[in-house]
Amino acid sequence: MSDCCKFVTVSVDRYGDMPVHNLLWRECAKSSSDVSARMAVIPLVQEARGLDAGPRLVQKLIGFADHRSADIVAKVAEEELAHVSVGLYWFLKVCEMMGRVPGAAFRDLIKEHDVVMRGPFNYQSRDEAGIPREWYDETLKPEVASNLSEVHDRLACVVEMERENASLNG
Numbered sequence: 001m002s003d004c005c006k007f008v009t010v011s012v013d014r015y016g017d018m019p020v021h022n023l024l025w026r027e028c029a030k031s032s033s034d035v036s037a038r039m040a041v042i043p044l045v046q047e048a049r050g051l052d053a054g055p056r057l058v059q060k061l062i063g064f065a066d067h068r069s070a071d072i073v074a075k076v077a078e079e080e081l082a083h084v085s086v087g088l089y090w091f092l093k094v095c096e097m098m099g100r101v102p103g104a105a106f107r108d109l110i111k112e113h114d115v116v117m118r119g120p121f122n123y124q125s126r127d128e129a130g131i132p133r134e135w136y137d138e139t140l141k142p143e144v145a146s147n148l149s150e151v152h153d154r155l156a157c158v159v160e161m162e163r164e165n166a167s168l169n170g
Helices: 002-011 021-032 035-063 065-098 102-111 123-129 142-169
Strands: none
Touching: 021 035, 035 102, 035 123, 035 142, 065 102, 065 123
C-alpha cells in the first residue's frame, strides 16, 4: 500500500484533483438512501470498472515503460476482484431479504439511480467475480444470456454445497 500512496503523491498534486476521484463519491450520494442500490452501484458498477479498465491501463503503462506504475495498477485491479465478489455476495443477500430477483433488481436500481454501464467489459474478470453477464451487457443475445444464467445457477449450487461441507467439517 505504501507504493500506492507514494505513486498518488508523486503523480497527483492532491487527492480530488482528478475528476475520477469524485465519481465514487457521487455514486455513493446517489445510492445513500437504499442499501440495495448501494450494493449494486458501488461494488457491481464502480469497482467492477476496475476489473474492466485495470488490465488495459497496465498495458498502456508498460507501453510507456512505466513498470512501477503498472505493478501498482495491477495490484489495485487484482484487489478489485475480491471487492466485487464480496459486493455481489451482499447484494444477493440483500435481494433475498427483500424478496427481490437479483438480476431484475440490479437493472432496475441502475436505471432508477441513473447509473451508466460503460464498456468495454472484461468478461473474464467479471465472470470470475460472479457477476452474470445479462445483468450488465445489453448486447448479449437472449439465448446466450439464458445459457449463462443456467451456469450461474449451477455455480451458486456448488458454492452452497461447499459452504455446507465446510460447516460440517469445521
